[in-house]
Amino acid sequence: MKNLYKLKYIFITILTVSLVSSCQTESSFEDELPSIANIAVSNADFSTLEAAAVAGGVAGVLSNSNPNDASGAYTVFAPTNDAFARLGLNENTLGVLQKTFLTNTLLYHVSNGNLAGNTISDGGTSTSALSLDRRFIERGEDTYINGSKILATDVTASNGTVHVIDKVMIASGADIVQTAIALQSANVFTSPELTYLVEAVVYAELAEALTASEGSPSFTVFAPTDQAFIDLGAALGLTFTSPADIRQLPKETVQQVLLNHVIANDGKFTSELSAGTVTPLGGDDLTLGAFTNGTLTVTGAGNGGEVANMGIPDVQTTNGIVHVIDRVLLPNL
CATH class of the missing domain: 2.30.180.10 (FAS1 domain)
Known part of the structure; x- marks a missing residue:
């Protein structure tokens, strides 16, 4: 050692x-x-x-x-x-x-x-x-x-x-979708954290793709908090007061944005990630910052250089690793 x-x-x-x-x-x-x-x-x-x-x-x-x-x-x-x-x-x-x-x-x-x-x-x-x-x-x-x-x-x-x-160390014992639902439904924190993300995944019809099944791939997922989605709404001139408000956006747009948060790389902890670019399932390359004090920043191509910080990194699920972040990662829409 x-x-x-x-x-x-x-x-x-x-x-x-x-x-x-x-x-x-x-x-x-x-x-x-x-x-x-x-x-x-x-x-x-x-x-x-x-x-x-x-x-x-x-x-x-x-x-x-x-x-x-x-x-x-x-x-x-x-x-x-x-x-x-x-x-x-x-x-x-x-x-x-x-x-x-x-x-x-x-x-x-x-x-x-x-x-x-x-x-x-x-x-x-x-x-x-x-x-x-x-x-x-x-x-x-x-x-x-x-x-x-x-x-x-x-x-x-x-x-x-x-x-x-x-x-x-945090492990959910469930897949990515069920982990988000557990956070959304206050089964982890007494105040829900990912209600908008769960609503967006359902609306974009991506729940099945992120649900674990035999032989399914393992992902690294950057999961924006509720406040991150509320901030996105404000930036778009929209008012998000409840998760259902995400449906003001076209379904195809929400799907593209969500896929911009998912990397098919067998699920990586922060200790396995390095500064540079990674390619998500949809959208444009994400830019990872330097590995500092156990976390990395991440920036979407459409974020104008504004970085997302990891609030809760390294949540182990049965089909990948989830890092909760404070900003929605935008592709070049």
């Missing part, structure tokens, strides 16, 4: 000082190690994770041995407070997430057994507690799990191993 940060050594120092000062024998050191849950409780950098574990009902699970693995261990990829803050979340704002989604999100960070840092390599995978695979990607000197950079590895707990990451 490359480029480990000092956070790892802070943990090791804390644990070592604690153990040495108590004059325990080597055989009892393991008994005195904190559980995974207690690591979160005892470190201020994981206060949001601690609150999420309590709210999501998994704190008790991560306090005990793993009954589903012979070693009794879990491996947890633990997002820092800063990782949650990237989604606008902290200890006091976790209530914007539906509990089921929060619980599943936490379990997506957990796997059975001890996965040592030196066994993590580019192209490898790890199966989460949701039975969904996560993949490891090396980019320069850094290693990522999906689109989240691994900041530190091998923090040892009494019931497993903790690796520290810089972004919360």
Whole structure:
């Protein structure tokens, strides 16, 4: 594992000082190690994770041995407070997430057994507690799990191993269309995010193409928020006050605009995307900005140089990766 940060050594120092000062024998050191849950409780950098574990009902699970693995261990990829803050979340704002989604999100960070840092390599995978695979990607000197950079590895707990990451990983367990509907219907956030996009997909008759089926392709999709569509309406001299207002535009135009957000490239996390142009299913090439702090900007040929920023990157679906953005990407209409 490359480029480990000092956070790892802070943990090791804390644990070592604690153990040495108590004059325990080597055989009892393991008994005195904190559980995974207690690591979160005892470190201020994981206060949001601690609150999420309590709210999501998994704190008790991560306090005990793993009954589903012979070693009794879990491996947890633990997002820092800063990782949650990237989604606008902290200890006091976790209530914007539906509990089921929060619980599943936490379990997506957990796997059975001890996965040592030196066994993590580019192209490898790890199966989460949701039975969904996560993949490891090396980019320069850094290693990522999906689109989240691994900041530190091998923090040892009494019931497993903790690796520290810089972004919360999200998986819907559904295809692209059902994922958008889940966001639209408040099954993820208490306030819907993608109501206009769902309406546009239905209106443009593209739902079937973006629904997973055996042998269907996997996509990278840039998904504009409700506000992005409202802003588009204003730019066109239209007033969008409800998703149905998207139907003021010709169906063919909406279809062309939506296809300008879809890339048939097997679904790429941000850690697998680079600056340059990519060709969507319809319209003109999109321009990706530099990979910076785990995200990229994206610009449509018809956006006059105005970039779209990723608000929620790297949402894993069963037929691709969705990146929620703050601007509609326009082709040259």
